[in-house]
Amino acid sequence: MVLDESKWLSMLILVFISAIFLLSLYESGNLSLGVNDVDNYGGINRDVSEILRKIYVNDSDFQNLTKGNYSGAGAIFNETGESIVYIRINGWYIHKATVELQNGTSKTIGLSASMEELYKEADSLNGSVISTNSQMTGGEFYMITVDTPNETVKSIEKVDELPEWTTATVIEEVSENEP
DSSP states (O other), rough: OOOOOHHHHHHHHHHHHHHHHHHHHHHHHHOOOOOTTOOOOOSSOOOHHHHHHHHHHHHHHHHHHHHOOOOEEEOOOTTTTTTEEEEEOEEEEEEEEEEEETTTTTEEEEEOHHHHHHHHHHHHOEEEEEEEEEEEEEEEEEEEETTTTTTTEEEEESSOOHHHHHHHSEEEEEEOOEE
């Protein structure tokens, strides 16, 4: 099948108009083109921690308890009902570091409550810190029940310990420095 010039021109115009229409749908938010699209709570790939943070900011009981200083230990997020979140407040960090010594070997130093002390120890060994690892420990634990669709905190309850599933994965902050 051979198309003459006028049919090619008509087809090109049709493709161009279709592209403009699809682009306008995408820009309006009515057409999702990928799994990384986010559309303010109604779309896919929502950031759970950001949603919960926005709910916490508006709850005075939560703010009075944490004074803005807490770490999340784990959550069961339910977009259409109640979410259960476990947090830790008044915890502290313990640190360890890996040091590259002058002879090319590595040594792990720590545990210390102070990163500054670890760096001083690395200096005393004539080594350079190549990585650090910080882990939160201690503190008090609370279970927060959130009415997710209504964006409200339903209850805050102190618990003696975290459920086992929240401690199965260690919550750590790791930074790597290139030598």
